[in-house]
Amino acid sequence: MPRPCPPGRTRPKRWSAATASPPLADSRLMRDDVLAVLNEAYRAVVEGLGSLADWGAQGSRPDQFACDIVADEAAFKVLDAAGVGVVSEERNAQGLERDIVVVVDPVDGTSNAIRGIPYYAISLCAVDRQGMQSSLVVNLATGTRFEAVRGQGALCDGRSIVASDCSTMEAAWVAVCGHPRQEHPWRHMRAFGATALELCDVARGLLDAYVNTDVDAIAPWDYLGALLVCHEAGAVSTDGLQRPLVTTDPAARRAPVVAATPSLLAEAVGYAWPGQAREIADR
């Protein structure tokens, strides 16, 4: 039975080299090497999960499951062998003093994975002394893959992506994590249940913004991989309480707000964090 083609996702390209971060002094080869390591870690996770009969068996923490542990072990083995530091949701940080630290969530959206909702991902972000250097986020149920390299734009399944040009909450599709406040200024609310993928969906214009209304709910491994994808696709971001979003501190917790445009970001921050300044945009 043939199925209809998915609707076209092509949209006017707003991103340009001028709006992306400037290229670094480090060689292209080196960045490619790091991206290759992220891809190798992803492949190891897929292999590890493929051999797992019961994804939902309990781990050592209440919110930890067999799939988290298996995926973490597979990713860590690759990353450690590559000589990078590792900050993972599932283990103590290691090698934070190294030139490159990879912040990894082996399975973001574990709850969706256990339930069978096809919206959960691996998220990997390589951070160097200048900040986010390269990242890889892959939907583990569908294989949809997001990649970004600082200064070189963002890709979805190999094609260049850009955020939408939505500039007002009234017209915006907004993914909400945490409890929506009483006021609801958006055109459509969505709650898909996996931060990394919701941010990537902002990057490719399926959504216009993401707000998190909990102060300390989100750790760097939840958002960092997708945040570089967002920035390289032209989206802007801030923390609701004006803390730096780019960090390898495993104890850090943040309230990211991400939007397709600066004016939408200002409105989104005003909605989610009414006491905070509306102008901040840390990209």
Place this chain on the structure above:
Amino acid sequence: MPRPCPPGRTRPKRWSAATASPPLADSRLMRDDVLAVLNEAYRAVVEGLGSLADWGAQGSRPDQFACDIVADEAAFKVLDAAGVGVVSEERNAQGLERDIVVVVDPVDGTSNAIRGIPYYAISLCAVDRQGMQSSLVVNLATGTRFEAVRGQGALCDGRSIVASDCSTMEAAWVAVCGHPRQEHPWRHMRAFGATALELCDVARGLLDAYVNTDVDAIAPWDYLGALLVCHEAGAVSTDGLQRPLVTTDPAARRAPVVAATPSLLAEAVGYAWPGQAREIADR
């Protein structure tokens, strides 16, 4: 690149012949014939959409798009030729006096379809003098197919499905349509943006409940096909204002609340419609 298998969705089978509606006096052959017509209408819609270059071109109403119109024409042609009445979101009702009336939403979740979010569906429900007789809901992006026949259970991609055994809002995954109220008693909120599929996801245990907090937002074509799937999978339902949900009145608007179990339904109605009785369950 191999992808991990989706997690298992097998769960203890709670549904049994005893909990489903009793079989009707009409012949099995007749019901199969109706289901065949629904499938033929679905195939015609897929074919029609497959030839459509731009799904998002505007229709005659602000919320109507080219894909709605093309899908409606394809479905109507099949249904009318089969001699059934038709109630569709996209045209005036026809043949309401006939023995069987098919209530159809050619594309439920049009907004998702236009944006490229793979969560939109065709929904068809055949209603006879006794109520909902058979239905078909298919996710048009993924091909995932839900079928139900009164008294014969519900299927997803040919396999029997049952709702979860979740009995409290505290443990429940709840899909919300409309604006969430300030109180938020669930374990997880989701908002996927297509009623028909959210209800079917309750039927197969990916979600535990669906609440709609708007009084008159939802028409029979939005929910009727999936409602039979829910009932045949053991879920229960009510309208927030105690109006009958099963109707072929094209002017009817409802506020359906659907839950995996009667006790969860009582809590869900209590949340969404605090002034209303909590015991109602019209299946």
